[in-house]
Amino acid sequence: MALMEVRNLVKRFPVRGGVLNRVIGHVHAVSDVSFDVHKGETLGVVGESGCGKSTLGKMLIRLIEPTSGTIRYEGKDITTLDHVELMPFRRTMQIIFQDPYSSLNPRLTVRSLLREAIAFHRIVPRAEMDEYITNLIRKVGLRADAADKFPHEFSGGQRQRIGIARALATRPEFIVADEPVSALDVSIQAQVLNLLMDLKDEFGLTLVFISHDLKVIQHFCDRVMVMYLGRAVEMMPCLDLDEQARHPYSKALLGANPIDDPSDRRPLTILQGDVPSPFNVPKGCPFTGRCPEVIDRCREEMPPAVSHSDGHLVACWVASEGVAECQRGA
Amino acid sequence: MIQRAASNAEPILTVRNLTTRFRTDLGLVTAVDDVSFDVAAGETLGIVGESGCGKTVTSKSIMRLLPEQVTRIDPKSRILFKGVNLATADEAAMRSIRGDKIAMIFQEPMTSLNPVFRVGWQIDEALKYHTTLNRAQRRARTIEMLRLVEIPNPERRVDEYPHQLSGGMRQRVMIAIALCCEPDILIADEPTTALDVTIQAQILNLMEGLKRKLNTAIVLITHNLGVVAQVCDRVIVMYAGRIIETGSVHDIFHRPQHPYTQALLESIPKRGRREHGKRLPTIPGIVPSLHDLPSHCRFADRCRYKQDKCIAAEPDLIETGDGRAYRCFYPLNQAPAAPTVGAR
Ligand SMILES: Nc1ncnc2c1ncn2[C@@H]1O[C@H](COP(=O)(O)OP(=O)(O)O)[C@@H](O)[C@H]1O
Ligand SMILES: Nc1ncnc2c1ncn2[C@@H]1O[C@H](COP(=O)(O)OP(=O)(O)O)[C@@H](O)[C@H]1O
Ligand SMILES: [Mg+2]
Ligand SMILES: [Mg+2]
Numbered sequence: 001m002a003l004m005e006v007r008n009l010v011k012r013f014p015v016r017g018g019v020l021n022r023v024i025g026h027v028h029a030v031s032d033v034s035f036d037v038h039k040g041e042t043l044g045v046v047g048e049s050g051c052g053k054s055t056l057g058k059m060l061i062r063l064i065e066p067t068s069g070t071i072r073y074e075g076k077d078i079t080t081l082d083h084v085e086l087m088p089f090r091r092t093m094q095i096i097f098q099d100p101y102s103s104l105n106p107r108l109t110v111r112s113l114l115r116e117a118i119a120f121h122r123i124v125p126r127a128e129m130d131e132y133i134t135n136l137i138r139k140v141g142l143r144a145d146a147a148d149k150f151p152h153e154f155s156g157g158q159r160q161r162i163g164i165a166r167a168l169a170t171r172p173e174f175i176v177a178d179e180p181v182s183a184l185d186v187s188i189q190a191q192v193l194n195l196l197m198d199l200k201d202e203f204g205l206t207l208v209f210i211s212h213d214l215k216v217i218q219h220f221c222d223r224v225m226v227m228y229l230g231r232a233v234e235m236m237p238c239l240d241l242d243e244q245a246r247h248p249y250s251k252a253l254l255g256a257n258p259i260d261d262p263s264d265r266r267p268l269t270i271l272q273g274d275v276p277s278p279f280n281v282p283k284g285c286p287f288t289g290r291c292p293e294v295i296d297r298c299r300e301e302m303p304p305a306v307s308h309s310d311g312h313l314v315a316c317w318v319a320s321e322g323v324a325e326c327q328r329g330a
Numbered sequence: 331m332i333q334r335a336a337s338n339a340e341p342i343l344t345v346r347n348l349t350t351r352f353r354t355d356l357g358l359v360t361a362v363d364d365v366s367f368d369v370a371a372g373e374t375l376g377i378v379g380e381s382g383c384g385k386t387v388t389s390k391s392i393m394r395l396l397p398e399q400v401t402r403i404d405p406k407s408r409i410l411f412k413g414v415n416l417a418t419a420d421e422a423a424m425r426s427i428r429g430d431k432i433a434m435i436f437q438e439p440m441t442s443l444n445p446v447f448r449v450g451w452q453i454d455e456a457l458k459y460h461t462t463l464n465r466a467q468r469r470a471r472t473i474e475m476l477r478l479v480e481i482p483n484p485e486r487r488v489d490e491y492p493h494q495l496s497g498g499m500r501q502r503v504m505i506a507i508a509l510c511c512e513p514d515i516l517i518a519d520e521p522t523t524a525l526d527v528t529i530q531a532q533i534l535n536l537m538e539g540l541k542r543k544l545n546t547a548i549v550l551i552t553h554n555l556g557v558v559a560q561v562c563d564r565v566i567v568m569y570a571g572r573i574i575e576t577g578s579v580h581d582i583f584h585r586p587q588h589p590y591t592q593a594l595l596e597s598i599p600k601r602g603r604r605e606h607g608k609r610l611p612t613i614p615g616i617v618p619s620l621h622d623l624p625s626h627c628r629f630a631d632r633c634r635y636k637q638d639k640c641i642a643a644e645p646d647l648i649e650t651g652d653g654r655a656y657r658c659f660y661p662l663n664q665a666p667a668a669p670t671v672g673a674r
Contacts, residue, residue: 257527258561
């Protein structure tokens with residue numbers, strides 16, 4: 001069953017300018033994105049910087065208001081809930097950020113940081129608070145005495161563990177992890193990934209795992225959604241990605257990623273041009289400017305997501321040619 | 331202790347016993363400790379290791395770009411380039427070498443490009459300093475360089491400011507500046523770390539092409555082992571200021587001798603069915619602080635093969651003659667009878 005159903009989600013940020021500071025245009029951060037998140041899965045979201053991953057992730061847990069579209073959680077439309085109605089979801093849905101340091105209040109000890117959220121959502125009675133915090137800290141692989149230290153006293157990897165502890169403090173079911181290991185060295189990255197895997201199993205979490213690193217996604221996630229310039233261009237089981245990716249952008253991402261084996265050298269796929277700005281998004285498919293397979297139709301019309309096989313959706317005129325015109329799926 | 335380039339080519343840069351210390355509030359720290367290596371013409375030498383292990387300090391010591399007031403390069407250190415010891419050279423000598431014979435590009439090109447000057451002006455300055463071209467010739471050469479590094483519309487871009495360019499284009503401008511004087515050595519410190527993977531591929535491709543065309547030696551500093559596997563000929567692995575292993579890229583990836591190198595390679599997430607969703611092998615603990623370095627093996631506290639000897643003394647860097655060296659009492663993958671992991 002889908003734990004979360006996202007339909008036609010859009011986020012446009014107004015851009016102001018000129019002497020009157022009028023709105024002179026919009027950043028199309030997320031454009032018409034639809035997908036489901038299954039209970040207990042880890043859904044990877046991959047794409048280059050600025051493609052809208054963080055904006056999407058924050059919308060899912062209502063840290064950012066969508067411009068339009070709907071998000072259903074366990075069947076309930078949470079898109080329009082007000083502050084009070086949203087309260088139970090604030091407990092159930094959490095986020096882990098890339099840079100744990102900037103997301104942790106430097107003036108609070110780890111204990112106070114955690115206590116805030118635990119008390120606010122009344123997770124445990126006051127008398128059990130200290131024990132709960134100690135267990136939480138141990139759970140994320142820190143020593144119990146970490147509770148009375150400040151964030152700056154920890155290394156990057158340890159801070160990320162604190163960020164994870166804070167997210168777990170409210171006993172959530174659904175966590176958006178936004179580049180949680182991108183700032184970490186590879187040996188520390190492995191520690192944190194393992195921790196996330198363990199916690200996910202132990203608490204039966206559902207994860208949306210955002211990363212620009214395809215290798216991490218391929219190792220860690222069940223399904224992957226590839227984004228380009230605010231659009232979801234392909235969605236499929238992670239294990240099929242290497243062989244089954246159909247969208248030219250997904251293929252380019254795969255081909256541009258160096259392989260960790262000097263005996264397996266091959267020319268990296270070179271995409272021409274730069275990642276375009278989401279300020280003036282072209283009509284039609286957003287990838288036309290860099291796509292090696294572009295045809296005229298791509299410049300005119302945004303291709304719909306077409307189902308290529310079970311659980312494999314591709315939004316590309318060329319890749320979907322000949323594929324039976326299935327319904328536009330989520 | 332001499333680490334010869336794998337090829338028989340004469341080294342163009344010879345670093346011996348490089349030791350760089352910093353004065354800090356907590357006392358003197360040794361960020362780079364007794365580092366020796368050679369760079370041969372036309373090769374790509376990778377320097378890898380986790381953050382803080384001394385990669386940038388090594389390269390900035392060579393370029394003498396570290397803050398004078400707090401930096402002490404040990405007098406025993408030798409950095410020999412064309413008969414000059416850069417470790418002791420004066421600023422005038424360094425200025426004629428920097429950017430001309432040895433060029434360097436950094437992770438964040440914005441910090442090395444001057445934001446208030448047009449892109450073309452910055453290349454022009456380099457050309458003015460290092461060539462005898464006249465103004466019109468320099469302008470033509472500047473545009474040619476921008477075209478060489480695949481910047482679209484170079485005639486227009488030449489008059490733009492750095493902030494008008496994307497991160498990838500700025501890095502290409504840095505490469506253009508670095509290469510406009512056809513240096514013997516290009517030191518690239520995390521040149522693609524801040525860039526998206528499709529842009530990284532463009533930059534790596536560009537560096538590779540230029541190396542082939544100009545026979546420039548490249549010292550590529552990175553923590554990205556995939557990049558190393560794809561472009562480097564030889565690799566130096568650093569840990570807490572020390573070289574702990576060197577070898578050909580194939581030896582390092584397929585037959586690592588130091589447990590740290592092995593552990594680092596294992597901790598990379600793997601593509602493919604077999605490893606999918608499995609826990610990754612990790613290295614427990616963290617890199618020791620420079621203020622608190624053990625006098626025994628610096629990796630011992632995190633090493634799964636630690637023995638009594640490892641916490642009694644620090645091993646020397648042992649050279650095995652085939653361009654390889656390791657700093658370990660109990661090296662892995664020893665030829666001919668390679669001990670199995672389980673037997674250790
Ligand atoms: N608060 C905001 N105001 C204006 N533009 C924004 C805001 N947040 C994000 N953006 C823009 O939206 C686009 C998508 O950003 P983001 O979601 O952070 O991408 P990603 O996480 O994939 O790097 C970018 O162009 C970014 O500059
Ligand atoms: N100016 C400085 N003063 C004191 N310590 C420094 C200075 N510059 C670098 N260091 C220290 O030297 C060590 C090596 O740093 P660096 O070479 O930048 O590492 P990396 O391998 O990540 O490039 C680090 O512990 C760093 O904190
Ligand atoms: Mg982001
Ligand atoms: Mg560095």
